[in-house]
Amino acid sequence: AQSVAQPEDQVNVAEGNPLTVKCTYSVSGNPYLFWYVQYPNRGLQFLLKYITGDNLVKGSYGFEAEFNKSQTSFHLKKPSALVSDSALYFCAVREGGSYIPTFGRGTSLIVHP
Amino acid sequence: GAVVSQHPSWVICKSGTSVKIECRSLDFQATTMFWYRQFPKQSLMLMATSNEGSKATYEQGVEKDKFLINHASLTLSTLTVTSAHPEDSSFYICSGGWGDGYTFGSGTRLTVV
Numbered sequence: 001a002q003s004v005a006q007p008e009d010q011v012n013v014a015e016g017n018p019l020t021v022k023c024t025y026s027v028s029g030n031p032y033l034f035w036y037v038q039y040p041n042r043g044l045q046f047l048l049k050y051i052t053g054d055n056l057v058k059g060s061y062g063f064e065a066e067f068n069k070s071q072t073s074f075h076l077k078k079p080s081a082l083v084s085d086s087a088l089y090f091c092a093v094r095e096g097g098s099y100i101p102t103f104g105r106g107t108s109l110i111v112h113p
Numbered sequence: 114g115a116v117v118s119q120h121p122s123w124v125i126c127k128s129g130t131s132v133k134i135e136c137r138s139l140d141f142q143a144t145t146m147f148w149y150r151q152f153p154k155q156s157l158m159l160m161a162t163s164n165e166g167s168k169a170t171y172e173q174g175v176e177k178d179k180f181l182i183n184h185a186s187l188t189l190s191t192l193t194v195t196s197a198h199p200e201d202s203s204f205y206i207c208s209g210g211w212g213d214g215y216t217f218g219s220g221t222r223l224t225v226v
Contacts, residue, residue: 041220042219043206043218044208044217046216051213088154090156090157092215099210100162101215103157105156106155108154
């Protein structure tokens with residue numbers, strides 16, 4: 001069975017500071033990992049994914065994530081937060097043999113001016 | 114990139130009436146479409162997985178007679194909420210499987226009065 005955990009309901013960061021949104025996962029085989037962002041009353045927008053290859057994945061809007069197999073983590077990071085980054089962030093995972101993703105509960109990112 | 118167009122963005126209906134939500138894949142063929150329900154400040158709850166030309170697979174606890182899903186073509190999937198009640202008020206999002214990942218519609222805010 002596959003599962004994903006986002007341990008923080010909310011992350012607060014000052015504009016200009018680096019941000020990290022945490023995600024850990026559990027799968028039987030090789031993981032397919034995703035990050036999505038959701039703005040109020042909107043669908044989810046794709047940020048980045050890890051399928052294979054380099055552990056550091058760069059995505060949209062300056063975000064990146066590092067795949068850490070030993071810690072089964074895929075934390076989302078950005079070197080310098082913007083107020084406009086304030087949104088709900090979802091981590092998702094699926095096993096290689098499955099096509100149905102499992103989403104985390106979401107983390108609300110609040111960037112203060 | 115892959116785009117899923119979801120309509121309507123919002124709808125208000127009276128109790129007892131039915132509402133249809135459409136999701137169209139504009140530039141790819143969505144063999145599989147996922148339908149989610151999202152409560153305020155909560156994660157996505159997978160309702161069902163639909164595959165073109167076959168019956169949808171509903172998650173446990175989701176009433177298939179109430180939430181009718183049709184995936185008659187590779188570019189169109191619909192969710193019909195039948196005999197809607199106020200407790201069906203929610204945000205509904207569709208997602209098409211594309212490549213290794215997923216692309217989401219913009220969501221439909223359903224309010225049943």
